Amino acid sequence: MSNNYYFESWGRFPRRIHLGEIVPQSINTVADSINSVNALVLPRGMGRSYGDSCLNDGGYLLFTRLLNKFVNFNPDMGILRCESGVTLDEILKVFVPQGWFLPVTPGTKFVTIGGAIANDVHGKNHHKAGTFGSHVICFELERSDGTRMICSKDRNADWYEATIGGLGLTGVILWADIRLKPINGPYIEMESIKFENLDEFFQISQESEAHCEYTVSWLDCLHNDGVRGIFMRGNHINKLEKEEMKAVHKNPTWKAFPFDAPSFLLSTVTIKLFNILFYNKQIIRKQRRIVHYDPFFYPLDNVNNWNRMYGKRGFLQWQCVVPVKNNKDAIRTILKEISKSKLGSFLVVLKEFGSIPAHGMLSFPMPGITLALDFPNVGEKLFSLLNKLDDIVCSAGGRIYPAKDARMSGKTFRSSFPKFEEFIKYVDPKLSSSFYRRVGGRNDIAN
Amino acid sequence: MTLPTRIAVFGATSAIAFEAVKLFAKKGASLYLCARDEGELKRLSDDLVVRGAKKVEYSAFDALDENSILNAIESCLSKLPDLDGLLIAHGTLPAQKLCETNIEEMKKTIDINFTSAAIILTHISSHFEKQGHGVIAVISSPAGDRGRQSNYVYGSAKGALTVFLSGLRQRMQKSGVRVLTIKPGFVDTPMTADFKKGILFVGPEVIARGIYKAMEKENDEVFLPWFWRWIMLVIRMIPQSVYKKLTL
Numbered sequence: 232m233s234n235n236y237y238f239e240s241w242g243r244f245p246r247r248i249h250l251g252e253i254v255p256q257s258i259n260t261v262a263d264s265i266n267s268v269n270a271l272v273l274p275r276g277m278g279r280s281y282g283d284s285c286l287n288d289g290g291y292l293l294f295t296r297l298l299n300k301f302v303n304f305n306p307d308m309g310i311l312r313c314e315s316g317v318t319l320d321e322i323l324k325v326f327v328p329q330g331w332f333l334p335v336t337p338g339t340k341f342v343t344i345g346g347a348i349a350n351d352v353h354g355k356n357h358h359k360a361g362t363f364g365s366h367v368i369c370f371e372l373e374r375s376d377g378t379r380m381i382c383s384k385d386r387n388a389d390w391y392e393a394t395i396g397g398l399g400l401t402g403v404i405l406w407a408d409i410r411l412k413p414i415n416g417p418y419i420e421m422e423s424i425k426f427e428n429l430d431e432f433f434q435i436s437q438e439s440e441a442h443c444e445y446t447v448s449w450l451d452c453l454h455n456d457g458v459r460g461i462f463m464r465g466n467h468i469n470k471l472e473k474e475e476m477k478a479v480h481k482n483p484t485w486k487a488f489p490f491d492a493p494s495f496l497l498s499t500v501t502i503k504l505f506n507i508l509f510y511n512k513q514i515i516r517k518q519r520r521i522v523h524y525d526p527f528f529y530p531l532d533n534v535n536n537w538n539r540m541y542g543k544r545g546f547l548q549w550q551c552v553v554p555v556k557n558n559k560d561a562i563r564t565i566l567k568e569i570s571k572s573k574l575g576s577f578l579v580v581l582k583e584f585g586s587i588p589a590h591g592m593l594s595f596p597m598p599g600i601t602l603a604l605d606f607p608n609v610g611e612k613l614f615s616l617l618n619k620l621d622d623i624v625c626s627a628g629g630r631i632y633p634a635k636d637a638r639m640s641g642k643t644f645r646s647s648f649p650k651f652e653e654f655i656k657y658v659d660p661k662l663s664s665s666f667y668r669r670v671g672g673r674n675d676i677a678n
Numbered sequence: 679m680t681l682p683t684r685i686a687v688f689g690a691t692s693a694i695a696f697e698a699v700k701l702f703a704k705k706g707a708s709l710y711l712c713a714r715d716e717g718e719l720k721r722l723s724d725d726l727v728v729r730g731a732k733k734v735e736y737s738a739f740d741a742l743d744e745n746s747i748l749n750a751i752e753s754c755l756s757k758l759p760d761l762d763g764l765l766i767a768h769g770t771l772p773a774q775k776l777c778e779t780n781i782e783e784m785k786k787t788i789d790i791n792f793t794s795a796a797i798i799l800t801h802i803s804s805h806f807e808k809q810g811h812g813v814i815a816v817i818s819s820p821a822g823d824r825g826r827q828s829n830y831v832y833g834s835a836k837g838a839l840t841v842f843l844s845g846l847r848q849r850m851q852k853s854g855v856r857v858l859t860i861k862p863g864f865v866d867t868p869m870t871a872d873f874k875k876g877i878l879f880v881g882p883e884v885i886a887r888g889i890y891k892a893m894e895k896e897n898d899e900v901f902l903p904w905f906w907r908w909i910m911l912v913i914r915m916i917p918q919s920v921y922k923k924l925t926l
């Protein structure tokens with residue numbers, strides 16, 4: 232077997248052997264491509280999911296990179312129809328100069344429309360805009376038997392709900408209609424505020440909710456006595472000079488992380504140091520600035536392959552959400568456990584989700600507070616910590632984000648995504664993923 | 679020199695051509711697309727309109743059928759009478775082994791890569807010549823610079839194309855028409871899907887940017903990326919007595 236078929240996800244853990252890749256040349260050959268192989272297939276976008284939800288060990292990956300065409304744009308309604316392999320990066324480059332922005336964006340622009348729908352991704356404006364799926368007016372889904380369906384809230388609504396957040400298992404999304412958002416220019420007026428404990432965080436978060444479109448916080452979780460961090464909030468700028476209207480982001484062509492870092496670079500000490508420096512970089516308590524959208528939304532995208540910083544063993548992301556009622560205590564307990572374990576994280580992100588309901592049967596967000604961390608893969612010690620954290624989340628009525636998971640138990644998943652049994656009915660018999668099988672999904676055909 | 683703004687593209691559905699045409703669409707150019715598959719042409723043309731092309735027209739053509747080539751050119755010139763750019767990007771990379779035993783396959787390779795391009799060039803360059811300006815860009819290949827046992831049928835068709843362009847360039851010089859030969863190295867496209875990708879492979883968008891720049895800068899011949907100029911220089915310098923024993 233050729234080495235080419237070891238595929239990994241963004242977290243580089245796990246690495247899985249596949250039978251190969253298939254790359255349909257256009258949206259008209261997708262079902263033929265799936266049926267050209269006699270094994271299970273999983274659609275794959277840019278592979279920016281961290282764990283094994285974009286892997287399919289023992290089967291094939293169907294790359295959507297050539298399903299990359301725009302179909303049309305209606306400037307009166309702001310509705311863009313594009314194929315599912317189009318990236319957010321591409322949309323920003325074409326539409327920011329025309330005064331449009333993505334309705335919702337994750338922390339990287341290197342994801343496809345198909346991937347954004349299949350994980351029903353969220354962004355810094357969740358409290359105002361809900362998830363990505365809320366802005367998907369309709370899409371066309373193709374099943375491996377060649378059936379094509381247009382799905383929206385009114386047409387094939389059950390397939391619409393199964394496919395948004397459906398982890399690529401219900402069929403291949405061919406194209407989608409997305410509602411873009413008008414903007415006055417590519418700049419964001421942002422404010423960053425230091426906070427010294429969780430109560431302060433909740434207070435700033437509450438006060439920001441109404442007048443700030445975007446909010447997010449960064450936490451220093453290895454700080455000795457409790458939690459401190461920086462709260463960042465922003466709005467699209469109101470008015471701007473003409474030329475600046477068109478300043479789109481550049482490609483990160485030369486800054487690439489060149490090698491797999493040795494593990495000593497990631498000791499607790501370096502992480503702690505990084506956190507102290509980051510926290511103290513901002514000296515005054517409150518700072519206002521006007522920044523371009525690129526560093527505001529995508530601070531990590533400027534270094535290609537930054538995931539290699541974690542070395543060959545990779546790293547694990549862990550993102551949970553805990554519903555409003557229980558959040559403060561649960562989040563406190565979680566942070567305490569992490570601090571006790573001394574397994575730190577460079578970037579800890581904290582944000583309050585709003586109450587706009589997500590459409591997908593398996594959508595991750597719910598009203599409450601979400602916390603995301605990454606951990607270098609140090610093996611057993613980490614896995615048992617994460618299991619402990621899962622339990623805290625589950626008993627608080629929360630859940631773990633599949634797009635960022637590589638190890639939660641099937642039990643944890645099934646109990647926190649109660650619509651999973653219903654969802655299984657919509658799974659395409661030829662589609663599957665390592666994640667799906669790991670959490671207890673079944674495929675009837677042999678692979 | 680300014681870039682052309684009304685451009686005909688043959689082989690428009692190829693990965694490289696599509697990436698290049700995106701750059702022209704962004705500048706508001708008018709485009710005439712030709713390729714084999716009508717459905718794909720529609721798909722591309724919709725895309726380019728969203729990206730800002732002023733107008734996009736297309737027709738399907740078959741590079742092995744002279745009438746079909748002529749029809750495409752005629753319809754192109756009637757839709758864009760003041761055409762000022764041409765990009766030829768269609769081609770085929772057959773299995774060399776097949777061409778060694780199958781004469782039809784060998785002839786097809788030469789006809790698609792060379793004869794059809796020569797027909798298009800003959801018609802459109804005369805149009806540009808009369809008009810007194812125009813930019814012609816054609817994708818040839820470093821493989822045309824020296825024959826190799828692993829792909830000399832393809833290589834010789836591209837070699838003929840390179841020679842044709844060099845003559846055409848001399849002829850067009852007087853009328854202010856520019857002729858650009860593009861020699862891309864290994865590109866990661868559907869054409870090379872079955873190759874094992876080494877470090878010399880680049881994405882089609884890299885080649886497309888190079889084409890765009892070369893069309894802007896009055897180049898005559900470009901290798902893309904640049905290092906192929908030096909690789910090919912070395913390969914051409916190897917003496918015949920040594921070269922014939924190599925397994926390239």
Ligand SMILES: Cc1cc2nc3c(=O)[nH]c(=O)nc-3n(C[C@H](O)[C@H](O)[C@H](O)COP(=O)(O)OP(=O)(O)OC[C@H]3O[C@@H](n4cnc5c(N)ncnc54)[C@H](O)[C@@H]3O)c2cc1C
Pocket residue numbers: 241273274275276277278279280281284285295315316336337338339341342343344345346347349350351352353354355397398399400402403404405531634
């Ligand atoms: C730096 C970074 C920051 C991130 N920040 C956030 C964030 O803020 N919020 C958030 O929600 N997520 C975030 N993510 C996760 C990321 O947004 C999701 O994993 C996203 O789904 C990745 O898209 P992709 O195109 O890479 O898809 P992949 O990872 O390749 O695939 C994701 C899923 O989509 C399915 N899929 C892909 N294409 C299709 C298709 N055409 N039809 C059907 N199914 C398809 C796949 O089968 C798979 O299940 C972040 C990731 C990174 C690396």
